[in-house]
Amino acid sequence: MVIISINYAIAKCTGHSQFAPIATWVFNIAVLFANDWFSGYHYSALHPALKFMDDLSGLHPRWYINFNISMLRLIAFNMDYYWAYRRTGTQDRGADLNYKERTSTYHPTEMYNYWNYVAFVLYPPLYLAGPIMSFNDFLWQLRRPTHIPLRGVLNYLFRFVVCILTLEFVLHFMYVIAIKDRQAWQGDSAADIGFIGFWNLVIIWLKLLVPWRFFRLWALADGIDPPENMIRCVANNYSVFGFWRSWHRSYNLWIVRYIYVPLGGTQNVLFTTILIFTFVALWHDLSFKLLAWGWLISLFFIPELSARYLLPQSKYGDKWWYRHVCAIGAVGNMLMLVSANLVGFAVGTEGMSFMLSRMFSDWDGIRFIPILYETLYKTMADIHALDIKGDIVIPSSPGFEQAIARKSGTSVLRAGYVITPATVADIPPAIEFALSRLPPLEIAVKGGGCHSSTNSSTQGGLVIDLSKLKAVEVKDDKEWGKVVAVQGGCIWRDVYEKLKPLDLIVVGGNVSFVGVGGFTTGGGYSSLSAELGLAIDNLVEAEVVLADGSVVRCSEKQEPDLFWAIRGGGNQFGIVTEFVFKAHPARGPAITGTLVYPATDQQGQLAPAALDNVLKALHEFLPTQGTNSWLNLVFGRAPTSPYLPAVMIFPYIDGKDGTTALAEKALKPLLDAMPPYIPAQLETKATFYDVSRAPEVFLDHAPPRYAVGAASFGDLNDMIVREVFNEWVKYSDQEETRGTMVMFEFGKKGKIDSVAPTATAFPLREPHYYSVITARHGRHTNPEHDRSARDWVSSVCGIIKKHNQEKLCTPANFALGPEYESQEEVYGVNLTRLRKLKAKYDPKKVWRRGWIIEPEA
Template structure:
């Protein structure tokens, strides 16, 4: 076998710690032993990597790693090549300060660090360690989605390297079908090495923090959520966690607020008043004002730093915070985490961001199938032992299926799943819906040989 030579770095298992660091992922379950880890420093390096992989007999599988946050093995390969984009992470604000160019290996923390100095915002992940690439290609729900929509709604153009080695620009005016496909269709069409996003003036400072209620107040918490949601604006949101924390491990409802334009904390006091001074009282609260999204994105560092690294994630969409839906999940989660201490760090997360902006884009304009107002939720199945890992995986899968089915019953609409929180074994129709035939035609046009197989699989159309 010939040797892969690029301007960047090529690592093999013989490279010890450097190789081990390169194949490490956010979840230990998504780490696989690659034959080679290629770290390009130029876009032509990527072209050479593709050519090398295709020249081998048989061709070698290629996986792409941006942030490596997805708990599936989509960014890893057992015996193949991983294109590790970590050295392609430049972030450049254009002179008019209306857009930013981000290389495909950047994390959202890299983006927020640059934008914090310019007092600018972009629609990105609530967590700094999430990669820009995978997050965006799957749709990109974030704290600013209430005001500005999804990441794909703010994508102006992208530089994509195709399986045949061509480097093309995808935008509304150049390769528009590719531009359509990568906005919600995942990474099945090419390797995106550069994104250009819209920018906005910062909506900080942000009110943030934690509000905790005991589990026996679950029904009352739901009532407060329902009342608060009726007056919610796009400038405030919650992440709601079902979790157990050491040392007592009792089931708790943890509310993580985000309040924009909170200059001195007064706006948070007003917005969050129903949760702080209403019919129920939190057992713990800590609120603060932070200057920008860089600080917000590091808010969960302490808790994530001690969480078990055997992590599986599944998520789905739902239409509304139906009490029956939340209580059904709560009861199942309490029972599951009560019975096995190896999995008691498993959590259920609900995102309460104003959904109106999501529906302003016509469903035909991007590959994302869901453009009615909706919310998303995710189950993190965490286990401390190998023996309990399948149990945690099955729980995450079963809860998301329950939410999908229960929501369909309560709302009359089956919203299915979405790429960023899928595992890869869901029926494609439930992830892409009516967009699937067009995505298959785009796959046939831009990757007819099905070179890009990692991620959620889309078969090329054969007609």
């Protein structure tokens, strides 16, 4: 407690001064040496009369051995406090944070108090051996507890028991430790000794895995989720970097945050690596032997570092030979690591020299070398197919449920792998990996995860989740003026946040959490479309990863066929990793809000007159509608008992002239014709960005499962609206379906329809309006109701389509799912050309989620 308190005092006294990190490190390293030197200190050293106190050694007499772990926490606290004081890191946005954010987001400085600090340092589950976590992470989990499902903890417990039993099994039936200890390998071949060494290593790995898993399990059961150690088996590591990253992973994360990054990170890799290993060796044990081991290990990094420097993945990662070069290097690394560990931890120098002599003494020994190399090479080439910087999650991984989650529970399928590329270069190996399995894995691509179908998910296949590809960059273009390059994993909020301070907008989603990827490849309607066209009409260039793993750029001039196909062809031609949109000067202020007209009379009986009045006002308003407005006619129920049905109008009217005067003028006829029963809840929003965030409060609390479908229609037809209204009133009368809504969208025809239906792959260019039907099972999370919800949405769409003389199609963004709409309905007049282009860009149908386009024979 004395050491802990002094460390705290150092943090508080040095505050944000540059001296703080130096004082912290000097103190902690000095304590490390002093602990060792004085063997944990003795009372008798203070006074011989106190010797009796030394005999009362307590539960944990050699406490100073574990102090090494505590020391990491002491440094973590001081450094996190220092950075919080200097506001270095991320500011709290009030949302739930993931592991990385929990570490880099600082707390208010008053939270770095003594009691939180002591709780962190002495937290029982992690006190003895870790896993190690940062103070910021620990405190975030106390302040905003992470949801750790009981099922996940039980699963972890089960796997832990299996690990112990595996260790027991190996120790019982494979006497490799006894053979090693007795050096009983006389007469064995080189291969035999190789296996003895290998299994010794596996046992060491398992031996360490068990306590780490135990302590983490304890923390998980207590509601704290620390980082996992040993995320990769020792036999599944081919990179020296990868080996260290995944072995004592939580320690590695600690080193990266508190040593590697502050010392300059990639700027001085070799220097920091040597320094880190010096620290690691001394931290483990203050002996020269380990120090020498640490320096030797640092040298092992040199071949890998050189290879990375000469053949960077960013430049050559998509070349066919890259994987094989990596595999050759990986075998070299592997042999180096295995030999070092065999000497250090398994068979020792005697075993190694015996093995070498056996390798070269007879034909069997000599044959062993190429066989070993060949076997390792094949394995490495296979593993390297998934050598990516991003994350790989499988069903048994801790974050699996989160990785397969979608905005609506109806879209979830249980994938075999979820890969989250950190860079575009991660995508080709992921595709290659999926296709090299037998049978090949189905690939699904997830952008913002908003579509209510299962198109971005796969049952047992591989999901490529683009959520880490989030860069947004504004550029000047000679031809287009200001353009915005948006990576394929962005949601619209990412784009608007970047553009807002620059007074720019793009044609994007009306709701900010909708993904750019699905939205744009499906056409992309916005309240701005009447004036500026669809999102695809503003797309000037894109980068696409094709089915064969090649990365190509396309525009009207470069690969025009591909550029045509991704503008409306959905997910059928490749993964769009970058969209370049034309930017426009910001619009606004705009008037938005809700006009509510109860659909019942004073006695609560349905009053058709209310709907009639609204329709009448709409008929008057629509001919005068300008390109600055977008209007939604919505059926929804009141949120409180008796949940009366209501007819609502959600207007979006842009001032355009920089004031709200124009918007107010545009809205006036509607208000005059029919004043709302409830005072109009209209607000002025400064920008389109603010408008797009408005529905979030409502939608973020939307029920977890919903089905969305749509149908388009040529003109406002009262008969259709009334029929749909009656169906909706009947259906939404139950507790679980009360959240069901119907929305008819009215935007001025003009800019969208001015483009020919065949100019892009998006076919719906005839004058039209949209209806969007959302069925919700409010209080139920039961997947068994998904089908009935979708069926109902489909039946209501059917009512509209039945009256639809123009036979308008339903493009991918608003369609329910491939079980409901045909390819003809989704791709319309463009299906024939799309089939030709499918044969060109994806003849083997690698992209086969959603409305699959059959390649032309």
